[in-house]
Amino acid sequence: MNKEPQATASSTRPMNITRPALALGLMTLTACTQTWVEPKYQQPDHFAAWSEATPSVYRIMPGDDLSVVLPFNAELNFRGSVAPDGSLTMPFAGTIPAAGLTVAQLADSVNKALATGGMAKNGYASVSIIQSAAKIYVGGQVGRPGEIALHNGMSVMQAIMAAQGLLDTARTNEVVLIRRSPDGREMLRTIDIDALTHRGDSKQDVVLQAADTIFVPKSSIAEVDQWIDQYIDKVIPFNRGFDYTISNNPTWP
Structure with missing residues (x-):
């Protein structure tokens, strides 16, 4: 007499499929996005058009x-x-x-x-x-976020190094730079550090101005890992070493 297949529990083969599968799915969705900055924040009514105009001559300020x-x-x-x-x-x-x-x-x-x-x-x-008493601001995935003294000719890469460099979780191909336009509106552009360091793309070596803000977002992999930790591991806890298998030739007691 044939018996129905039985589900048996085994801890000899760890099951690590769920996390990679979720990560792969989320990374696939992320890959479809052309830019980290949400589209609603890229509209002209939120940011002025970026200008590469040479900054005006430096004016002495208190604290210099x-x-x-x-x-x-x-x-x-x-x-x-x-x-x-x-x-x-x-x-x-x-x-x-x-x-x-x-x-x-x-x-x-x-x-x-x-x-x-x-x-x-x-x-x-x-x-x-x-x-100079002028400051810039570096935040996000750097070793020491915060306020940094602006030196003459300082670039985005130099500012990041002054902030103790990039973390492993940094999204290096889309660092955000925010600057005030002459009329006081915020301008935004992204800097591809990978293109600068790997291919020598001089267009990415932007010279900073007083009060510029640099934000280094998390890499997509880091975002996926954090998402899984927050919404899967903590909400649906389970033993990753517990593998449910179907045996076609079960042994009944």
Whole structure:
């Protein structure tokens, strides 16, 4: 007399099909998406058109660390920071308004102040910015998200390295850069770090401006893994080592 096939439990062969199958399905859906940024956030009414215009000449701001060099009067050389009220106090030149000026304009103000005080008829002052108070912001899948001091000529890649580099979970081909347009609206573009580091694509080596925001999203694999952890493992817990098999030749007790 034939017996019905019986379901037996065996722990000798681990069953790891569910997670890879879900991951493959989700990754297939993800692959159909051309960009990480949701379409509704790419519409013109949300972001201004991206502009690659060269940033305007740098204007000194409170907190900037400056160096003033007088080639013919080295004893008057000075290094100091712009005060919160935007002024620079320099020995023998007094307190000079600095915030909002270019380095050339401030150098001219220093020359006039020294001449007025009888210290130098023409000091030929040269002003340079040792450390800018300007900041950028890096978030997402980096080692140390947060505020970073902006250095002259700093690129997206350099900013990421200053934030202690990319995590393994980073989506390196679609890093988001957000910047204010001249009219104050937000502009958005993506940076392909892979194209920059693997193929030397110079178009991806964007030079940053003050207050730029960089966001590094998670890779699709990391997103799938997190999704499975949150919505499968914790909601539908089961023993992955427990394998249900159908035996065509069962042995009845």
